[in-house]
Amino acid sequence: MERAEIERLAGGPLRLAYEDIVNHPRLAEARKVFLDRFLALYSGDPYTVRLLIESGRFLVYHIAGVLDAGVDPARRETWLTIKRLKQEMSLFGLASDRHIDGLIARLCSAGFMDLEPAEQDRRMRILKPTEKLKAHDRDWLAAHVAPLAVLYPEHDYRAIMHHDPQFHALYRRISIGVLPLAASLLLSLPDTLLFFNHAAGAVVQAELLRTAMMMSAYPDAAVPYADVGRRFGVSPTHVRQLLIAAEAADLVRLHTRGGRHVQILPRQWASYDRGMAVGMYLHDLVYVATERALQPADARRPTTVE
Structure with missing residues (x-):
């Protein structure tokens, strides 16, 4: 996307630049906070990890x-149908139609979503995230905003960190316009993606890096395959094959x-920090857009990235 289009999504000038985030002198501290929060979200819950x-x-x-956050019952084009979900998923190109059908089921x-006839047209079936999914998403989002609060304590991220459901709903509604940018990044x-495309890959990677940061042998780590597999509900063979693939990629x-x-290896630290910085850049963009959307028009104060 062009910068002008990104600023349109943000409702004004951007507050943070990706380059400033990835080059921040406290990025390693923010990484530790994120790893702790992310792993706490899934530790002891292998079923959710597998799901x-x-x-x-x-x-x-x-x-x-x-998409559910942007549903308007009076506008059929906003309804969360399986067809619309698949259309948005196609931006990422990471799952087939058949795979998506199985995941929805x-x-x-598991009680994360319901599939029911639309009240306005009983011939159509609508997906509806349950409160269980929304609660998990509020926890997930707080974990991903936590490193921003470390790097930029002068910015107020309390609405997400304190799980404000109204702010969260508007944040997710605004996120709809950011999906193409998120996909491209x-x-x-x-x-x-090497880790993300494997079951439990993201948490195995997070455990690997957090263990290394805590060990006296830093930057090396001990992550016994059997222990990690048991913790996250995957087999030791799955963990071993994932790390063999990471070794082939020089990570x-x-x-x-x-x-x-x-x-x-240095490439792993650098690539993880780039991915984390991309996430922080997107989360701050949507956070600022949400704050601006809640302000009266005459009270908006744009902030700029020099």
């Missing part, structure tokens, strides 16, 4: 929540069997 932590699974849940059976991060070096000595 949501993989690109196609996550995007079904995430995009459904975003699993989310419904995500697809520009091949190292992130790690595996020095002993079983994951007991994993060397984190």
Whole structure:
């Protein structure tokens, strides 16, 4: 997207630039906060990890929540149908129609979504995220905004950090316009996608990096495959194959069997920080747009990126 189009989505000039985030001197501190919050969200809950932590699974849940926030019962084109969900999913190109159908069925059976006839037209079936999904999304969003609060304490992120449901609903409604930008930025991060495209890949990666940051042998880590698999509900073989793929991409070096000595290479740290900075850039953009949307027109004070 051109900058003018991004500023239109933000409701005015941008507050943060991606380059400033990724080059921030406290980025490693923000990374530690994010890893702690992200892993706390899923630790001890392998079922949710298996259900949501993989690109196609996550995007079904995430995009459904975003689109639901923009539903206007009087406007049929805004209804959250399976067809519309698949259209938005196609921006990311990470799941087939058949795969999406299966994921929707699993989310419904797990109580994260309902599929019901539309009140205005009983011939059409509408997806509806449940309060269980919305509560999880508020927790997820707070974890992803937490590193912004570390880097920019002068900015007020309390509405998301305190799980304000009204602010969250408007934030997600505004997020609809940002989906194409989010898709293009995500697809520009091949190292992130290597983990994201595997079941539990994102939490395995997070555990690997947090362990390395906490160990005296930093930047190396010990992540026994069996322990990690048990924690996140995947097999030791799955964890091993994921890290073998990461080694082939020059992200790690595996020095002993079983994951007991994993060397984190510079490319992994740099690519993870780039992906995290992309997320922070998008979250701040939508946060500012939400704040502006809540302000009276004559009270809006644009802030600019020099």
